[in-house]
Amino acid sequence: MRLTAKSEYGLLAMIDLACRAQDGPVSAREVSERQAVPPKYLEQLFVALRKAGLVSAVRGARGGFVLDRPAAEITVLDIVEALEGPLKPTVCDAERAAVCGKGGACAAAGVWDQATRAVREVFVSTTLDTLARDQEVLEGPA
């Protein structure tokens, strides 16, 4: 369970796309400038998001990316797992359990598991449309 800049940048990008869902494809360069994310790095993240089925790419001039599902059906967990892999405890994993000699009888493992579940619950219950609306409110009536 680790959260890095990938998740941060990826979530910012997805919110950006959700806020402009009606404007047709949004290019990586545009997102990069608005969200202050290095452009080539962002491209890599979009590749991962596309492979996870969260966005569709439109190639060629005037191309860009579009959400592949309604924003209400995309959760933060979808985005985080697309970029960082499955959300699971980074400690007391299978390899560790093999050497600690307790055969699964480990009180510590339960704590890590609970913590992971708690994060997962937050991520699953937060959808992109909520965040997009929040962001629009935060930016104010301009």
Place this chain on the structure above:
Amino acid sequence: MRLTAKSEYGLLAMIDLACRAQDGPVSAREVSERQAVPPKYLEQLFVALRKAGLVSAVRGARGGFVLDRPAAEITVLDIVEALEGPLKPTVCDAERAAVCGKGGACAAAGVWDQATRAVREVFVSTTLDTLARDQEVLEGPA
């Protein structure tokens, strides 16, 4: 918010100490062997736990470590923060907020904050005495 082997080893060590609270000081070597943690690495962790005021060290032969407070008054958060530093979001931090140009008006930041709070809640509400009892039950009546 990152969890590494330090937290895992440290929690195992603290549970070990709690289970043997009545046996006087427990040496790092004993803990190392029981919990399958590299001995010299464990020594470093005990130093951090001591500096955080969680354990007391008894030097010299027959020395070792003892919990500095009742197990019921030591939370998992105490242990994790002693070893890994303050538990806070690793993304969208102050440095980032300075460049993203939103002046704090960022919907993404709220998600990371919620996730961190959720983990903190689990860690704060889990005390060492509970884990020690859990562990003794798991190990069975032998």
Place this chain on the structure above:
DNA sequence: CAGAAACCATACCGATTTGGTAAGGATTCG
């Protein structure tokens, strides 16, 4: 059709963190 705009793929790279190990010093019990 030419070229620009955009996505796609792969490789590389410096800095930092992680998970230790090594070597020796200081303290206390027996």
Place this chain on the structure above:
DNA sequence: CGAATCCTTACCAAATCGGTATGGTTTCTG
């Protein structure tokens, strides 16, 4: 005394992170 134990510092290999570089492929537009 000498052994056990904690204490301190330094060092190190491997992995990860965040990002750059280079070039290719596709497609719109003039």
